[in-house]
Amino acid sequence: MNISEILTEWYEIHKRNLPWRGIENPYFIWISEIILQQTRVSQGWNYYEKFISRFPDISALANASEDEVLLLWQGLGYYSRARNLHHTAKHILKYFNGIFPNRYETLIKLKGIGEYTAAAILSFAFKKPFPVVDGNVNRVISRFFGVTEPVDLPDVRKKIYILAKNILNEKKPDIHNQAIMEFGALQCVPQNPDCANCPLQSGCVAFSKNCVEKIPAKKPKKEVENRYFHYFFVKQNEKTFIRKRQESDIWRNLYEFPLLETEKNLSETEIFDSQEFKKLFPDFSKFTILNISQIIEHQLTHQKIFTRFYEISLSQNFANSYFFxxxxxxxxxxxxxxxxxxxIENYLKN
DNA sequence: GAATCGTGGCA
DNA sequence: TTGCCAAGATT
Incomplete structure (x- = not known):
């Protein structure tokens, strides 16, 4: 048996039962692929169910507001995926009459669809012979063929793509692609893979050279940046104040409370004394502190955010025009x- | 082409 | 506690 046959045989025995498994509707495939980018199945599962329930077809998604799409996406992270999803739904409805493209050259131009997602849609929905290379495939291929260079280098990525293309079963690209991804997700896992019970053991270069744990190699990571946020949960009567983040920064187009960001981790006193605070709240006499939270640490991939929430009450006659x-x-x-x-969602829960 | 974009689970 | 990294794409 060749590697594709071994993987397929393994797959038929071990595959998980997933909501999008076996689906051929390109719209559903697309939704699931975008949700699952850099996201574990367990984390994306409910979001997928919510999305296809609220947006059962492409026109339902295209006709929604971006705010609603983001609200459904809330908590899943990488919010540009939701913005691009919505943008592309509108594009397909307007320019392709709502018909999902089935050509690589067309798909790859759509926002949010890169090489992987295009190949996934083409093979799963249209049974076309395009190899998918995701994190799972990367790991399976680099170990099996003994690729020791960092897999995040462009040249090495090309090399792995060619290897993936070479082993692709062009007659059943859908089954083959899902098999190799599932194999990476369940058998050829990143840490402590069970090589003793692996159907690819005899041909695996990394196993024979005893370097499975060193592959796939990655480039060294950049240090995370610390940021210091001071959020004001402002209460005035039964109302509060929020704004939409529109900068090219994290959480773009999501909403948040009035925010001061500082270079250092300033104390409450230092915040109240700062010019920036006085710009937000010029009249301190109309201002009552209800509560000040502990510093909450929020970890992102490249940033660590230290946040203090200030719950404050404004008197009725506070009417700073800047604020409104x-x-x-x-x-x-x-x-x-x-x-x-x-x-902020976590803060509001408490 | 390197840097950037979230969140959660696990060892 | 910390690091790893997950059905990647964009700029």
């Missing part, structure tokens, strides 16, 4: 209608 021009004034109960970062 820059923030949306909403009822407390309305907060759940807006997509917010997990950091």
């Amino acid at each position: 021009e820059n923030f949306k004034n909403i009822d407390f109960a309305e907060i759940s209608d807006f997509a917010v970062p997990k950091l």
Whole structure:
């Protein structure tokens, strides 16, 4: 048996039963692939169910507002995926009459669809012979063929793509692709793989050279940057204030409370004394501190955010024009209608 | 082409 | 506690 046959045989025995498994509708395939980018199955599962339930077809998604799409995406992370998903749904409806493209050259131009996702849609939905190379495939191939260079280097990626293409079963690209990905996810796992019971053991270069744990190699990682946030949960009557993040930064197009960001981790006193604070709240007499939280640490891939939440109450006659021009004034109960970062969602729970 | 974009689970 | 990294794409 060749490697594809071994993987397929293994797959038929060990495959998980997943909501998108066996689906051929390219729209559903697309939704599942975007949700699962850099995301574990267990984390994406419920989001997939929510999405296809609320947006059963491409026009339902295209006709929704971006805010609603982001709200459904809230908590899943990498929010550009949701923005691109929505943008591309509108594009397909407008320019392709709602018909999902089935050519690589067309798919690859759509926002949010890269080489992997295009190949996944083409093979799963249209049975076309394109090899998928995701993190799982990367690991299986680099170990089996003994690729010791860092797999995140462009030249090494090309090399692995060619290897993936060479072993592809062109007659059953859908089964082959799902088999090799599932194999990476369940058998050829990153840490402590069970090589003693692996059907690819005899041909695996990494196993024969006893370097399975060293492959796939990765480039050294950049140090994470520390950031210091000070959020103001402002209460005035039964209302509060939020704004939409529109900068090219984390959490783009999500909502948040009035925010001061500082270079260092300033104390409460230092915040209250700062010019930036006085710009937000010029009249301290109309201002009551209800609660100040501990410093909450929120870890992102390249950043660690240290945040303190200030719960404050404004008297009725506080009417700073700056505030009302820059923030949306909403009822407390309305907060759940807006997509917010997990950091704020967690705070609001308590 | 390197840097950037979230969150959660696990060892 | 910390690091790893997961059905990657964009700029």
